[in-house]
Amino acid sequence: MTISWAQALSTLHRLLGLTRRAGSSLRARGWRATWQRVTVHARPAAGPPMRALYMPPNAAFQTFSLPFSAQPVVSIVIPVYNHIDHTLACLRALAAHPPRVACEVLVIDDGSTDATPEQLPNVAGLRYEKRAVNGGFIEACNDGVGRSRGQYVALLNNDTVPQPGWLDALLDVFEKLPDAGLVCAQLLYPDGRLQESGGIIFADGSGWSYGRFESADDPRFASLRDTDYGSGAAMMVQRELWDRIGGFDLRYRPAYYEDTDLAFQVRAMGRRVLVQPHSRVIHDEGTSNGTDTRAGVKSYQVRNQQRFSEKWTTDLQKQLPVGTVPSPGALHSGQRQILILDEDVPRPERDSASLRQFNLIRLLIENGAHVVFVPTRREHGGQATEALQQMGVEVWYAPYLHSIAGWLRVHGPRFAVVMMVRHHLAKECLPLLEKFAPCARRVFDTVDLHYLRERRGAQIAGDVAMRRNAERTRLSELQVMQRCDVTLLVSVAERDHLQQDAPGVHVELISNLHEVAGPGEPFAQRADLVFVGGFRHPPNLDAMEWFISDVFPRIRRALPTVELHCIGAGAPNALLDLAGQQPGVRMHGFVEDIVPYMASVRIAVAPLRFGAGVKGKINLSMAHGQPVVGTSCAVEGMHLVDGVDALVADDAEAFAAAVVRLYSDPVLWQRLAEGGLANVTEHFSMEAAREGIRRTFFD
CATH class of the missing domain: 3.90.550.10 (Spore Coat Polysaccharide Biosynthesis Protein SpsA; Chain A)
Structure with a gap:
């Protein structure tokens, strides 16, 4: 079987990218977490779940009962x-x-x-x-x-x-x-x-x-x-x-x-x-x-x-x-066909990037597009895949998806737009798109500027090797941007930063996308603190290690009965041990439905010391009328003003004081709750994103 130059180049970029990411993960997460991620990439792609068909027994007639309602729907x-x-x-x-x-x-x-x-x-x-x-x-x-x-x-x-x-x-x-x-x-x-x-x-x-x-x-x-x-x-x-x-x-x-x-x-x-x-x-x-x-x-x-x-x-x-042989491309020829390439299908209940992507897909469909989603790991994501299919998304997976290159050779010409998510995947796929979908508009979704996040993490850690890795990431991201027609960013702060590094890149802002849920329970009916974030993401792990060690003990001295509800998958044993030593910390792990915590807990904390992009945890809290105390890094690019729609503090003493103040002041709490709801409506709602989506995908 012959392999094209585009396929060979794509494979090379994939191998180099995996090697570099493994090294970066070792430094940031340790060998156990890195090994777990390696095994995920190495395992065979999971196909759709097996479904046994039901057939009733073929027996002699005996009476039985059917469902019956006098007022049927x-x-x-x-x-x-x-x-x-x-x-x-x-x-x-x-x-x-x-x-x-x-x-x-x-x-x-x-x-x-x-x-x-x-x-x-x-x-x-x-x-x-x-x-x-x-x-x-x-x-x-x-x-x-x-x-x-x-x-x-x-x-x-x-x-x-x-x-x-x-x-x-x-x-x-x-x-x-x-x-x-x-x-x-x-x-x-x-x-x-x-x-x-x-x-x-x-x-x-x-x-x-x-x-x-x-x-x-x-x-x-x-x-x-x-x-x-x-x-x-x-x-x-x-x-x-x-x-x-x-x-x-x-x-x-x-x-x-x-x-x-x-x-x-x-x-x-x-x-x-x-x-x-x-x-x-x-x-x-x-x-x-x-x-x-x-x-x-x-x-x-x-x-x-x-x-x-x-x-x-x-x-x-x-x-x-x-005489036409029906195919998905032919059946949807009257629609604008948009391809999304990402490693996995979005799981909106697990992380803000998935929620943003899921809601972006909803808006594309509402605008009349036919959306095709190809997870490059080729796995059927169970309920997450089925959720997309029930929206009308054409999702591909093993064993029907043998390789990305082979699939694009057949399907590439039908797409008006292709969106690639994150720079390492875009680098792998660009040679294939240039060969098999040459007429498609190429959109690069950064999710956040990875090199900016990595650079800040290196500064916190004081690690020279991490700083060098961040520079390699910067070069990789900028190269991808130069080869794409549109680069999606999530915040004005990132756009301003990128203008210094790559002023010629065509940028559109499509930030986090949220449904505005409303105010939830009033101040008097709420209690405790909550943090939401997966711990395989290094900024979240660092945030909770710092908060539990240095900030929460100060809060407990002023508020002895307050508890911290820590929600997120992948907490390492070291963090669990640390939480176990601190009274009032409750580690919930992954929670299927976090809305009750948003609607009934008094304050959300976002103690991030490094990172990039827009923080979905803050958007989610504000969308439920839950005020937030965060660091400058956490609120960056989110149009938040200290004392108007959030409280901002960066050192342990100031952060604890802000939490205690907000926890005890119903007037301030109400002002921030209303300000947060207004902020989400103006900047991070579905309606706020429509114009940027139109320019990116439909113009």
């Missing part, structure tokens, strides 16, 4: 015509894993002549409704929806086995996307392969089941996305919208193309049609009508394609040409 409508064994399997699956939402289950019997009329009335909670005459699938569905009582209707074939969580996943789309009108499930064959993840309609009205026979976990098919249509075998629609449309169009009786027509009707009314891959439903395709389009009911598929094409002639001119 969702009505599950199942049209049936014979095939009682399939119907029972479907109902048993609903009984075994009932949805969280209030629902009702209606079976609409379209004239069955097998055991259906005898057995189904004995299923507790089931609304069993018999039609007077057989009218076919379309009439049975329309009849069933007309009898339903829910705000939403889920149409479900009787030859399906819905998997746990299928209904809640469909409903979740409507709750998150107000413009959703029709949401379809991902259909699987009984062996687990994809039957379809939404459908594609070509310009002649013919269809393509997207993903057929592929893996359901393949990144091409695993993200929430708009689709041309979805199978009526498992879909959810708002009842009000269904009624306005008039249900399935009777011109397609008895069956076929009615679901496709419904999707086009939904879009014509200004609503979206989406496929939800987290809603998985096994479908025994062809149970009712077979698969031969030359005979039986299935033959109507050929006739109805013509009827559909005649009805939607104008709209079909916008569809993909016949």
